[in-house]
Amino acid sequence: MTSTQERVQAALDGLQASISSARDGMPTITVPADKVREAVQRLKERAGFETNTLVTAVDHYPAEPRYELCWQFLSVSMNDRVRLHARIGGDQPAIASIIDLFPGAAYSERECFDMFGIVFTGHAGLKRLLMPEEYDHFPLRKDFPHHGIEPDRLYREWDRKRRERPSNTAFQQEQQEEGAR
């Protein structure tokens, strides 16, 4: 019976992967960003990790490379988990999508795009998950103020259009009264 770490090491042979054991005991793999897809494919096919449980990111602003992508995988048959890390730069961050291997990762990748602005290339339906689609900023980036940037802009635009609709007779009347005064 080989340990998880040995199994993962054998599967990722030749991928410049460094494997360490994190404090929680979970084997943690760090790979270069362009090798991520290959590593995920091998983890799935050779090491038996058939479930993706997490796709997220960490913003190390102002350090560069800025974003640390993080995937976690679960092997139900072997009862163990593994974590995969990759660093990408802050200028137009992009990484390969894994939704053809793990369709369930689609929502996680959308959330990651929504919060950090990281583009998952190959993800067909990559749009915002939680924030309004017209929103311009990415809330979990470290340079995003926690009060937000114009949090009410979209509502105010909607409100102004609503008030200026021709059917809004109350508003028209109000404008006329103000003009007369």
Next chain:
Amino acid sequence: MGSLIEIKDNPAQEGFLWTRVDELVNWGRKNSLWPMPLGLSCCGIELMAMIGPKFDLARFGAEAARFSPRQADLLVVAGTLTWKMAEACRTIYDQMPDPKWVIAMGVCSSSGGMYDSYSVVQGVDSILPVDVYVPGCPPRPDAVIDAILKLQKKIERERPVELLLQGANTDEGIGTRRFDRAPNRGVPTTRSHEFLPPGQVSDR
């Protein structure tokens, strides 16, 4: 309301009622509030408890919760209002027929509460005129019943006949006229300075 109804004897033993139209209309309105519960988070649970048998809002005539804004005249914003939900909340308010009142239930809807955040409306009074604020996280049902009683006292002070003679709209359904009559119009909220240039006062 001690002076609402005075029954006087008359020789024909028919009796008659003596009151003012304002007081009669207000008496009818305040004792038959139909709330529209906008339960957005945990406050919604307390709101259900308030309408249920233990706290029994029916004692105050406001138990007929309507899930259509067209049939309601009291909007209870119970919980955390996000900016994404704000359009829906304002639409619900606009769809309610005049006269209508708003209770901001819980600290989230009163001021944003602990969600001092990019996604949460810092008090529903930045998009709606609010009549009564209820503190608490979430407030106990008795606190909300107290708010309803305070709202009833507020309704007693209204002047419906005066508004009628002024020609103020009662059926526009859009709410902006009543918004202008709202007593807290023009009063800056504690956070309104964050969205405005210095020295400018919010017009909503």
